[in-house]
Amino acid sequence: AQRVTQPEKLLSVFKGAPVELKCNYSYSGSPELFWYVQYSRQRLQLLLRHISRESIKGFTADLNKGETSFHLKKPFAQEEDSAMYYCALLYNFNKFYFGSGTKLNVKP
Amino acid sequence: NAGVTQTPKFQVLKTGQSMTLQCAQDMNHEYMSWYRQDPGMGLRLIHYSVGAGITDQGEVPNGYNVSRSTTEDFPLRLLSAAPSQTSVYFCASSYGVTNEQFFGPGTRLTVL
Numbered sequence: 001a002q003r004v005t006q007p008e009k010l011l012s013v014f015k016g017a018p019v020e021l022k023c024n025y026s027y028s029g030s031p032e033l034f035w036y037v038q039y040s041r042q043r044l045q046l047l048l049r050h051i052s053r054e055s056i057k058g059f060t061a062d063l064n065k066g067e068t069s070f071h072l073k074k075p076f077a078q079e080e081d082s083a084m085y086y087c088a089l090l091y092n093f094n095k096f097y098f099g100s101g102t103k104l105n106v107k108p
Numbered sequence: 109n110a111g112v113t114q115t116p117k118f119q120v121l122k123t124g125q126s127m128t129l130q131c132a133q134d135m136n137h138e139y140m141s142w143y144r145q146d147p148g149m150g151l152r153l154i155h156y157s158v159g160a161g162i163t164d165q166g167e168v169p170n171g172y173n174v175s176r177s178t179t180e181d182f183p184l185r186l187l188s189a190a191p192s193q194t195s196v197y198f199c200a201s202s203y204g205v206t207n208e209q210f211f212g213p214g215t216r217l218t219v220l
Contacts, residue, residue, distance in 0.1 A: 004150070032206060044151075046208040057211070086150060094158060094205050095166055096141070098150035 002027040002091040006099035013077050014107050021072040021102045023061075023087030032090040033070040035061055036098075039083045047072075047085070057081070077106045110134050111159055114199050116214035121189040121219045122217030129184040129215050139195065139202045140182040141166070141209070144195040151198060158205065189219045 003026040013019050025031055035047040048056045050063040050070060060073045070087060087099040115130045133140065138159045143151035143166075153166030157176040173185040182201075188192060196216050199200060200209040 005151075009148075036209075043213060044200075044211040049208075051206065064162070088151075090206065094139075094156060094164065095208075096151075096153055097167070098143070098152070100148060100150045 002089055002097050004087050004089050004097050004099035005099070006085075006087055006102050008102045010102070010103045010104040010105065012107060015079055018077050019077040019081070019104065019106075020076050020103065021085050021087075023070045023072065023099060025068050025087075026068065026091050027068075027089060027090060027091055031063065031065075031068075031070075033061075033063060034088040034090070035072050036086045037068075037083050037086055038086070044086070077104075079106045079108055082106045112199055112201055112210050112212040114215050116195075116215060117213065119215060119217050119219065121186075123219060125188060125189050127186050129186075129197055129199075129217070131182045131184065131212060132180050133182075133201040134180065135201065135203075135208070135210065136179060137201035137203050137210070138179070139205045139207075139209075140176065141200050142172070142182070142184045143198045143200065144168065144193075145198060145214075146195050154184065156196075185218065186217075191219045193217065194219045 005024045033050045035046045038044045059074045086101045089097045131134045141156040142154040155174040157163045199212040202209045
């Protein structure tokens with residue numbers, strides 16, 4: 001069965017420190033993975049997709065099929081990065097499975 | 109361009125009542141979906157649609173019905189509300205399934 005695990009419910013870092021939000025997945029097919037973010041009082045929105053291999057707001061994520069991971073990284077965290085982050089897996093062509101989310105708190 | 113709209117924002121139901129959560133988008137998106145979010149859990153897919161007239165079940169479809177008669181609208185019906193359906197419901201749409209999903213503001217439903 002497909003599954004997405006985000007092991008940390010809360011991650012606190014200081015401004016300027018590196019940040020890594022972990023995402024592990026379980027899926028027998030070819031995975032397509034996404035990171036979504038929800039800032040305070042805003043709607044859930046796409047941050048990045050692994051198929052685009054892009055960097056958004058300084059964040060990157062690399063799909064590691066060997067470790068079945070799609071960790072989200074940023075070298076220098078900013079206070080405006082504080083938000084709820086969700087990792088999502090597209091499976092069976094049309095269905096999404098979301099992880100339970102990690103709350104990132106960037107302290108000044 | 110209103111994006112994805114959901115009504116109502118809040119709703120309280122009694123056990124056994126039925127209701128419809130409305131979702132509409134004005135972006136001509138083909139893919140639409142409904143999720144529920146419970147405390148400590150991620151979004152769970154209830155139903156989805158890849159175009160008008162085509163719907164399918166997600167991870168947690170029991171107790172819910174959907175239809176997609178137009179590209180714009182994707183209502184979610186609760187047939188006989190149960191306390192276990194107390195949740196926040198999100199509708200989302202995207203141009204294609206691998207494209208960015210745009211989410212609605214959510215409907216907070218309480219079933220007593």
